Amino acid sequence: MLCGGLRESREDVVWLRGISGWVLESILHFFYTGRLWLDWSRIWELTTALLQFQLEGALSLCTDFLRERMDEGSCADVLVLAETHGLVQLGQAAEEYVLTHFQKVSAEESFRAVPLVLLSRLLQKDSLCVESEMEVFRAVVSWVEDQPEDRLPSLPDLLRHVRTPLLSRSELQEALHCPLLHRSPGARGAVETVQHLPVQVLALVGGDTVDDDFMKRVPSRTVWSAQRFHRGPGLIRAIEWKCVTNIPEPARFRHCVCLLNSKLYVLGGRKYYGSLDLALQYIFLRFDVLQKKWEELPDMLRQRDYFSAVCLGGRIYVLGGSWDYSQCLNEVESYRPEENSWRMDHPLDTAVCGHAAAVLEGQIYISGGCDSHHRCLPIMCGYDPVRGCFPRAPMSVGAGRAGHAMLVLGSRLVVTGGLQPLCPGFGDQLLCEVYDPQSDSWSSFPALPRPHLSPGATVHDGRLYVVGGSSADTARDSKWVHCYDPKKGCWENLGAMPFPYTDLAVCFLPSPDPPVKINSFLNESFSTK
Known part of the structure; x- marks a missing residue:
């Protein structure tokens, strides 16, 4: 200021306006000793002055003090200070503290001084931690009630x-x-x-898991529903589960579910690890979610597991599957609720099990699976109940895929999870891909963070959910629920299931509580x- 040719260098008296005497004394003391006397009553005014005079050495002592002694009552003020003056590292530390302790921080007086733009940014963070x-x-x-006249217009945007x-x-x-x-x-x-x-809740239906003693596998009869999704510190997530009902005896796994006219249909599968048809089920059940009543319907025409089922035109279509541990099926049958009966439809071109099926714009699509020789297939085809299959472009990732899921995302189909053929044997397939029917082509898609072989999978509100299953590499069951949100463009771990189920089925059910x-x-x- 005095030697750089500025205006003050030509004046006899220089006024340092807005600076308290004790602040200037502290700065001068720092020049000669390299020390600052700091406490919460002095830190704010002193830091502001050091920023004004660009005294980096003294400022670093203040930012260290703020970062190391931050608490619920001061972190919001620290964050505002850092945002105002561009203190990036301090701002990152303060933001992390606010998000981790948000519930306590939001009750402090200092929280009400957070600017609107900063508050909006905090509310959008996935790492915000609340019970x-x-x-x-x-x-x-x-926050709005602190200055209602000024802040009321911002309420709708904040609530979003x-x-x-x-x-x-x-x-x-x-x-x-x-x-x-x-x-x-x-x-x-x-x-x-x-x-x-x-109005709908994520539901887990059946499946099997290892018992508490890790001695045997136990099929489940339970239908669980996710009551609440909790966000913990950082990226920690948890799900609160509730038992909605129990499937009538026997328990089942490797089955399918469909939701038609707000009723849950449970089809086929196995009831225990047995041999041949003794372990397979014809049994077809319907659950009225609002009445909480089960009804047994006419049996399917063929016992099967590792099959797929979809709803189209008010009917339920069951496609392919396994008759025993080595024989796959090409048979397709459909259930007509108005007739309460099953009929055979045009068979598939290839007998297949462990495949996936989905309905997009009134068309059934089938992907992957294994044939009777245990070969993983890369196929993709459309299916018509009258005309049968018509081939589409095969999947482009790996040499084939089975035990996977295929879900509708907008006007495209996402293939995710399952296993792939290796030399020798099979391995987990984490890579995903997306199919565009208009161009009959495949493109890349964000990979899964964890294996999901024979998982449950469903779509709700434009988000993809992949639940449970197992790992071909480790032979361990998975307990995780992963969700893909198109707005974020990545898979997020929402938390764990009640038990690490595999060979389960999932869907979104109407909430059994009154509206x-x-x-x-x-x-x-x-x-x-």
Whole structure:
């Protein structure tokens, strides 16, 4: 300032405005000793002055102090300071602390001073850690209520960052009773955001797992539903499960499920590890989710496991599968609910098991699988119940795939999981690929983070779910639930199943709880106000 040709170098008196005497004294003391006397009452004003005068050595002592002594009451202020002055490393540390301790931080007075842009960014982070998404909703409400006149217009946008599908029904009631929702000019949009309670829940049906003593495999009769998805520190996730019902005897695995007219259909599979047809099932069941009642329907025409089943045109189609441990099937049969009966349809071109099937734009597609000689196939074909199969471009990843899943993503089909042929034997296939029917071509897709051989798989709200299964490389069962969100472009681990099931089936079921009456909640909120 004095020697660089600036204006102050030509003045007799230089005014250092806005700087307290003790701050200047501390800076001068640092020049001669390399030390600063720091505590929480001095750190903010001193750091601001050091930033102004660009004193990097002294500033590093202040940032070290802030980083090492950060707590729930100060981390929000540290984050705001770092964001304001571009202190990248300090900002990263403060943001991580806020996200990890969000539930406690949001209750502190300093949280209410966080700027809107910064708050929006925090709410969108996957690493935000709370016991319940309701804590995020309360934090948003608390922040707006601190300066309601200025912040009410921001409420609808903030609520869009609250992951309302994770709210329980009681939490949804609390949210809908919040008077603040109806004071904002965008109240209608905010209420519509909050009322998006999931009407369907992720359900696990059957499968088998190793018993507690690791002595034998035990097929399951349980139908589990995911009640809540929890986010822990960092990337840790957990799922809260509830037993919805038990499948009528016997238990089963290597079966399929379909959801038709809000009813769950459970088809075929095995009831234990036996030999030939003694272990296979014809039994066909239907579960009314709302009434919680099971009904036994006419048996399938053929016993089978490792098959696929899809719904199309109000009918259930069962395709291929295994008759025993060496003989595959090319037979296709369909169930007509209006007639309550099964009929045989045009067979497949190839007897196959361990394949996958999906319906896209009114067309059935079949991919991969193994033939009766245990050869993994790379095939992809369309199927018509009257005309049979017509070939499409084969899969491009590996020499074949079986025990995998095929799921609809927009106007394309994603093939994921399973195993691939190696020399010798088989190995896990983590690579995924996506098929475009319009161009009859395959392209790459993000790989799975863990093996999923014979998993359950389903689609909901544009997201892909791959659940459980096992590993061909380690022969161990998997307990993980992975989800692919197109907006993020990657697979995310949502948490673990109650047990590491393999050869299971999954789907999204209508919630067995009574629906929330949104209008009545709104009326009560208005009358209370």
